[in-house]
Amino acid sequence: KQEVTQIPAALSVPEGENLVLNCSFTDSAIYNLQWFRQDPGKGLTSLLLIQSSQREQTSGRLNASLDKSSGRSTLYIAASQPGDSATYLCAALYDTGGFKTIFGAGTRLFVKA
């Protein structure tokens, strides 16, 4: 059974700090992995999408990596800002005879000014 785990569930950091959010998945036969941001009461905003053949993707201050062999993806946020405060979700896509995406429960990030 495929599972996606995000640890820690919550994280509080001072402004300006570089930080890493973790996403672990149990089945390495991943198709792609997508990182989202969810603000309170809002929908999910796509941040980065990494295909199974890729190792990392970058967008501005964000860098996401994918290591299938270890079943891990990380989201690196450089020079964090209070506006980065949100819940960050990772989602792993599998082809199990039909395509299915498994979401993690998210890491709630709070960046203190």
Place this chain on the structure above:
Amino acid sequence: DTAVSQTPKYLVTQMGNDKSIKCEQNLGHDTMYWYKQDSKKFLKIMFSYNNKELIINETVPNRFSPKSPDKAHLNLHINSLELGDSAVYFCASSPTRDSYYGYTFGSGTRLTVV
């Protein structure tokens, strides 16, 4: 110019009622989805349609019935609402049925059953 739009944003209703949530996407995507986010924030797939064809139908009570009149619209009708149906329901779309290019989500519909 919202990419994936859902209505209504909030829905408060009594047990036993029937309600519908509507979703529209203007991205030209082939595939649309309904996800449910429970109180613990887990997102779970409910249904998926590709070009009006149902392709994913997870274990969901048959009180929930999706309908896709065309590939840009996916509606969710819920009969005989129960307290446990309270959640946030998200509509999403992807360019292809394999979600190879990822998802675009709507802003969600917060359903509260009282």
